[in-house]
Amino acid sequence: MNAAYHSEPESNAKSQGAALDPEARQRAGDSEHKHQGAVRWVRDSAGRYSARALGAFTEADVLALAEDILSGRVQRMSEPLRPDMLKDWLRVRMGHLPREEMHVVWCDSRLRIIGMECLFTGSIHGAAIYPRELARRALEVNATYAVVAHNHPSGIPEPSIADHDITKQIKQLFGLLDVKLLDHVVVAATAVVSFAERGLI
Numbered sequence: 001m002n003a004a005y006h007s008e009p010e011s012n013a014k015s016q017g018a019a020l021d022p023e024a025r026q027r028a029g030d031s032e033h034k035h036q037g038a039v040r041w042v043r044d045s046a047g048r049y050s051a052r053a054l055g056a057f058t059e060a061d062v063l064a065l066a067e068d069i070l071s072g073r074v075q076r077m078s079e080p081l082r083p084d085m086l087k088d089w090l091r092v093r094m095g096h097l098p099r100e101e102m103h104v105v106w107c108d109s110r111l112r113i114i115g116m117e118c119l120f121t122g123s124i125h126g127a128a129i130y131p132r133e134l135a136r137r138a139l140e141v142n143a144t145y146a147v148v149a150h151n152h153p154s155g156i157p158e159p160s161i162a163d164h165d166i167t168k169q170i171k172q173l174f175g176l177l178d179v180k181l182l183d184h185v186v187v188a189a190t191a192v193v194s195f196a197e198r199g200l201i
Contacts, residue, residue: 005081005182007111007145080111086147087185087192094151095189100127102150104134106143107182115141124153129166131173138179146174149185157188159195167195 086105094103102120107113119137120127127150138146148170150163159167163186171181183196195201 005083005111005145007080007109008180081105081107081113081145081147081182083183083194083196087194090149090185090187091189091192094149094187095192097151098153099123100125100151100153102127102129102148104137105147105149106138106141107145107147108142109144111145114143126162129170131169134170135173135177138174138177143179145180145182147183147185148181149187151187155188155190157186157191157193159184159186159193164200167200171201 090103094101100122101118103116103118105113106115117137119133120129122128148167152158163184167181167184170184174181181201183194183201185195186193
């Protein structure tokens with residue numbers, strides 16, 4: 001993967017879909033959070049933030065805040081997808097997961113993100129991939145480009161033989177749908193490996 005992904009010229013641009021993870025976050029008014037001393041922002045399961053009295057941040061709090069910040073930057077619809085920022089976001093989003101998951105980032109014809117989602121969840125040893133589900137979602141969101149990513153709970157992001165095989169299968173499948181696979185990113189807690197950067201896409 002180079003400094004930027006490059007879209008191919010296209011006469012009829014596909015329509016954009018709604019981002020699956022919106023950047024906008026509502027924060028409570030100052031009048032509701034007048035505390036003596038410092039406060040910290042905590043996100044609940046619905047994605048809402050509330051201010052709480054100063055206390056030690058948990059690891060989950062820190063990861064949630066970091067993911068939201070990076071997610072907001074990655075998802076700005078007016079900007080083409082940036083590989084460096086995407087890799088940072090994927091590492092924060094997926095690097096700490098205890099089980100293997102496969103996530104997909106869908107893009108329109110101008111490389112703007114139209115959706116990001118987890119499609120498959122497995123065990124600590126692997127996740128089953130269903131090509132039919134990948135095809136269905138690609139068509140539903142009307143994607144032109146896609147980046148797939150999965151994590152290695154072992155903490156070692158080096159791709160396995162199975163990772164290489166599934167990448168070839170996904171690329172072939174997307175090709176039949178006129179969707180280009182931009183990259184397959186393997187994620188660990190402290191590092192990521194990009195198939196595109198290694199010339200494997």
